[in-house]
Amino acid sequence: xxxxxxxxxxxxxxxxxxxxxxxxxxxxxxxxxxxxxxxxxxxxxxxxxxxxxxxxxxxxxxxxxxxxxxxxxxxxxxxxxxxxxxxxxxxxxxxxxxxxxxxxxxxxxxxxxxxxxxxxxxxxxxxxxxxxxxxxxxxxxxxxxxxxxxxxxxxxxxxxxxxxxxxxxxxxxxxxxxxxxxxxxxxxxxxxxxxxxxxxxxxxxxxxxxxxxxxxxxxxxxxxxxxxxxxxxxxxxxxxxxxxxxxxxxxxxxxxxxxxxxxxxxxxxxxxxxxxxxxxxxxxxxxxxxxxxxxxxxxxxxxxxxxxxxxxxxxxxxxxxxxxxxxxxxxxxxxxxxxxxxxxxxxxxxxxxxxxxxxxxxxxxxxxxxxxxxxxxxxxxxxxxxxxxxxxxxxxxxx
Amino acid sequence: xxxxxxxxxxxxxxxxxxxxxxxxxxxxxxxxxxxxxxxxxxxxxxxxxxxxxxxxxxxxxxxxxxxxxxxxxxxxxxxxxxxxxxxxxxxxxxxxxxxxxxxxxxxxxxxxxxxxxxxxxxxxxxxxxxxxxxxxxxxxxxxxxxxxxxxxxxxxxxxxxxxxxxxxxxxxxxxxxxxxxxxxxxxxxxxxxxxxxxxxxxxxxxxxxxxxxxxxxxxxxxxxxxxxxxxxxxxxxxxxxxxxxxxxxxxxxxxxxxxxxxxxxxxxxxxxxxxxxxxxxxxxxxxxxxxxxxxxxxxxxxxxxxxxxxxxxxxxxxxxxxxxxxxxxxxxxxxxxxxxxxxxxxxxxxxxxxxxx
Numbered sequence: 001x002x003x004x005x006x007x008x009x010x011x012x013x014x015x016x017x018x019x020x021x022x023x024x025x026x027x028x029x030x031x032x033x034x035x036x037x038x039x040x041x042x043x044x045x046x047x048x049x050x051x052x053x054x055x056x057x058x059x060x061x062x063x064x065x066x067x068x069x070x071x072x073x074x075x076x077x078x079x080x081x082x083x084x085x086x087x088x089x090x091x092x093x094x095x096x097x098x099x100x101x102x103x104x105x106x107x108x109x110x111x112x113x114x115x116x117x118x119x120x121x122x123x124x125x126x127x128x129x130x131x132x133x134x135x136x137x138x139x140x141x142x143x144x145x146x147x148x149x150x151x152x153x154x155x156x157x158x159x160x161x162x163x164x165x166x167x168x169x170x171x172x173x174x175x176x177x178x179x180x181x182x183x184x185x186x187x188x189x190x191x192x193x194x195x196x197x198x199x200x201x202x203x204x205x206x207x208x209x210x211x212x213x214x215x216x217x218x219x220x221x222x223x224x225x226x227x228x229x230x231x232x233x234x235x236x237x238x239x240x241x242x243x244x245x246x247x248x249x250x251x252x253x254x255x256x257x258x259x260x261x262x263x264x265x266x267x268x269x270x271x272x273x274x275x276x277x278x279x280x281x282x283x284x285x286x287x288x289x290x291x292x293x294x295x296x297x298x299x300x301x302x303x304x305x306x307x308x309x310x311x312x313x314x315x316x317x318x319x320x321x322x323x324x325x326x327x328x329x330x331x332x333x334x335x336x337x338x339x340x341x342x343x344x345x346x347x348x349x350x351x352x353x354x355x356x357x358x359x360x361x362x363x364x365x366x367x368x369x370x371x372x373x374x375x376x377x378x379x380x381x382x383x384x385x386x387x388x389x390x391x392x393x394x395x396x397x398x399x
Numbered sequence: 400x401x402x403x404x405x406x407x408x409x410x411x412x413x414x415x416x417x418x419x420x421x422x423x424x425x426x427x428x429x430x431x432x433x434x435x436x437x438x439x440x441x442x443x444x445x446x447x448x449x450x451x452x453x454x455x456x457x458x459x460x461x462x463x464x465x466x467x468x469x470x471x472x473x474x475x476x477x478x479x480x481x482x483x484x485x486x487x488x489x490x491x492x493x494x495x496x497x498x499x500x501x502x503x504x505x506x507x508x509x510x511x512x513x514x515x516x517x518x519x520x521x522x523x524x525x526x527x528x529x530x531x532x533x534x535x536x537x538x539x540x541x542x543x544x545x546x547x548x549x550x551x552x553x554x555x556x557x558x559x560x561x562x563x564x565x566x567x568x569x570x571x572x573x574x575x576x577x578x579x580x581x582x583x584x585x586x587x588x589x590x591x592x593x594x595x596x597x598x599x600x601x602x603x604x605x606x607x608x609x610x611x612x613x614x615x616x617x618x619x620x621x622x623x624x625x626x627x628x629x630x631x632x633x634x635x636x637x638x639x640x641x642x643x644x645x646x647x648x649x650x651x652x653x654x655x656x657x658x659x660x661x662x663x664x665x666x667x668x669x670x671x672x673x674x675x676x677x678x679x680x681x682x683x684x685x686x687x688x689x690x691x692x693x694x695x696x697x698x699x700x701x702x703x704x705x706x707x708x709x710x711x712x713x714x715x716x717x718x719x720x721x722x723x724x725x726x727x728x729x730x731x732x733x734x735x736x737x738x739x740x741x742x743x744x745x746x747x748x749x750x751x752x753x754x755x756x
């Protein structure tokens with residue numbers, strides 16, 4: 001185990017941290033830190049009191065391939081229930097994966113267990129949405145920060161104080177914070193403690209699940225800037241999971257858009273926002289309220305009909321076809337589209353989209369049409385007609 | 400406990416359009432003596448029929464307490480309410496419980512942030528919506544149910560006949576919020592207070608709900624008070640915006656004016672700290688510190704410790720909410736050292752070059 005101060009993995013290669021767009025240089029594309037292949041996480045839906053019967057599955061993550069390069073920020077956006085948090089947890093092996101591989105530095109984490117997995121976890125840490133809920137109320141900041149470092153054998157006995165103060169300085173907290181408890185901090189400061197805890201073991205990858213959505217806008221900007229600074233300083237790689245497109249666009253190099261357990265589009269952040277190709281991405285971006293009345297008055301919104309279908313009973317074919325204003329008679333409801341590179345002027349090969357008709361939609365050949373609202377019942381499952389004798393179905397869901 | 404209406408510059412404009420709701424010097428204090436906390440501190444604003452007024456601020460600025468005080472929904476004990484809130488000339492704050500119950504639901508209605516905890520989980524939806532109609536319109540149960548069905552249909556709930564029999568947990572978040580809006584609108588209220596109606600919803604659903612609210616205000620001349628922390632929501636919906644900080648209004652302006660020329664450093668700071676979808680990515684300029692750094696209003700400007708343009712007088716003298724010179728009587732400002740009138744890059748939203756098609 002290497003000492004915390006001289007970890008060779010911490011030295012960032014200069015080409016990925018020099019400027020914020022460094023992760024996009026072609027030279028960096030070979031250096032892949034995390035590769036996910038065909039990842040699936042299905043939760044069983046159980047019924048019955050004495051005998052558990054599995055009556056269906058919640059297809060939370062249903063076949064995701066993606067690569068994250070060292071030193072880049074990958075933003076994952078989607079609405080609640082699309083499986084983005086489950087995906088983040090599955091990467092850290094906090095959820096049991098149903099199928100697929102998670103290669104971290106070339107090692108398949110899904111095949112690891114016990115001690116081998118525990119050692120790997122040092123290199124990937126998580127920052128959670130709710131800073132109060134994810135910090136033990138009975139531990140001081142010092143205890144909170146030391147716990148992870150002790151567990152990974154990074155500190156022995158005393159002598160850690162300097163490292164702790166260095167961590168606090170990095171996240172912008174005074175050294176007096178060490179002896180305080182989580183409740184003594186404001187929301188923004190708590191999130192800083194959460195970030196310091198993630199940093200304490202010198203990770204390479206940080207999975208940040210909605211790190212700023214619980215914060216007020218003025219404080220949110222402080223934390224966003226902090227994350228950017230830390231990345232530059234320590235050469236961190238981020239997987240940022242968020243629902244706020246503006247936040248994701250602001251700090252990500254590449255962005256993946258998720259809908260019902262799968263990626264529908266993936267591109268460099270600026271390309272995606274300049275020309276979204278998938279109908280869902282378009283709708284999502286047009287739905288974001290823009291703090292500028294001039295834009296708000298002039299822009300045309302694509303209002304999606306209805307709600308997200310239940311992930312326990314996803315639509316056939318393209319998952320989005322039930323709400324898609326560009327839905328066609330053929331293919332959409334029968335054939336599931338794969339992420340593919342499209343031949344459209346001005347669209348770089350790094351932009352991939354899972355839509356059968358992306359070219360025709362982009363050229364204006366296909367026009368949007370009215371969509372009838374289909375009913376979605378959040379409690380519905382595949383076998384909804386099969387009412388259990390002992391009351392409603394209990395959905396086994398990890399938190 | 401009456402306000403001094405003549406001292407309030409907001410009254411100038413109310414002479415032109417008769418306000419439906421006139422809030423004057425509203426003050427809400429929790430606790431008493433040394434543990435006193437003033438959540439709302441002299442808030443005044445008017446809402447005219449068909450107008451949408453926004454109350455914007457971060458958590459703890461008193462925006463929700465303002466709405467609860469107006470609706471008479473604050474707990475009976477433990478707080479002191481001062482000032483006045485008149486609805487069509489009638490004082491709401493001193494109204495008896497029975498009278499107020501008559502008004503609420505019929506003339507004034509409210510939509511809350513969290514639709515699941517605002518609906519009764521053990522009563523079918525139809526009964527909950529019909530209840531309001533039965534109570535206020537004095538119609539038969541069957542007739543009320545029929546009207547409830549029509550109402551659910553109007554707010555865009557598919558298959559309303561089936562939904563009437565369902566319980567709140569069987570609906571998705573967006574549908575629950577629609578049901579809550581249906582309840583609020585069941586008796587065609589003249590004033591609707593929406594307290595963060597879309598905060599708990601996803602953006603695509605938020606867009607649906609905002610479009611629905613916009614349509615209602617346009618079609619029925621309903622006055623809408625929109626309480627939110629999201630400046631994006633304000634930009635699309637509100638005619639007039641009040642920015643609250645630590646219980647007081649610090650700036651009031653029409654929405655175009657506010658976003659193009661923010662004058663209060665807090666408003667400017669808020670606008671500069673939001674990442675934008677349609678603009679170049681740069682480093683964000685956050686408002687330093689947090690609300691816990693505030694000083695009491697009595698000692699000066701509560702925002703002064705976090706303010707980048709604070710000067711000596713800011714911590715010595717309390718700024719008053721006065722008309723901003725050169726911006727007409729509708730534009731109010733509470734600041735000793737406001738941002739320059741045509742501000743620098745900070746917060747001035749440029750129209751987007753390219754639009755999402």
